[in-house]
Amino acid sequence: LETLPLRIRRQTESAAILADWLAAHPKVKRLIFPGRKDHPQADIITRQMGGPSTLIALEVQGEKAGVYRFLNALKIFRISNNLGDAKSLAVHPATTTHQRFAPEVRAAMGVSEGMARLSVGLEHPDDLIADLTHALKEAE
Numbered sequence: 001l002e003t004l005p006l007r008i009r010r011q012t013e014s015a016a017i018l019a020d021w022l023a024a025h026p027k028v029k030r031l032i033f034p035g036r037k038d039h040p041q042a043d044i045i046t047r048q049m050g051g052p053s054t055l056i057a058l059e060v061q062g063e064k065a066g067v068y069r070f071l072n073a074l075k076i077f078r079i080s081n082n083l084g085d086a087k088s089l090a091v092h093p094a095t096t097t098h099q100r101f102a103p104e105v106r107a108a109m110g111v112s113e114g115m116a117r118l119s120v121g122l123e124h125p126d127d128l129i130a131d132l133t134h135a136l137k138e139a140e
Contacts, residue, residue: 073138083119
């Protein structure tokens with residue numbers, strides 16, 4: 001617990017770098033990251049949070065098949081049903097955390113078949129960007 005503030009600071013800084021990079025990537029259809037000014041609740045987030053999140057949601061081209069290719073191509077990010085670790089993790093919410101909801105309920109929540117959630121760990125952002133670059137090429 002003594003190092004928790006240091007780890008969270010590093011993870012949120014890295015997540016912000018990745019979110020900005022992903023937002024500009026042509027294969028990312030949608031990006032949700034608390035901490036970016038384009039988040040629909042940016043004003044509330046600024047007032048209520050001391051910094052950005054360690055979590056990023058992105059929707060890739062190719063819907064479910066595309067996001068599966070993306071997730072399976074990741075080397076540093078590990079696929080997991082749990083988010084929030086010192087290691088970078090990825091999850092497909094439509095078939096894990098939100099799988100019990102009907103498709104129309106997931107859609108109303110903004111959880112599409114092509115969405116992945118990333119939990120940014122302590123790895124260097126350049127290494128994570130390289131991993132994402134490779135995985136997004138595979139999502140085609």
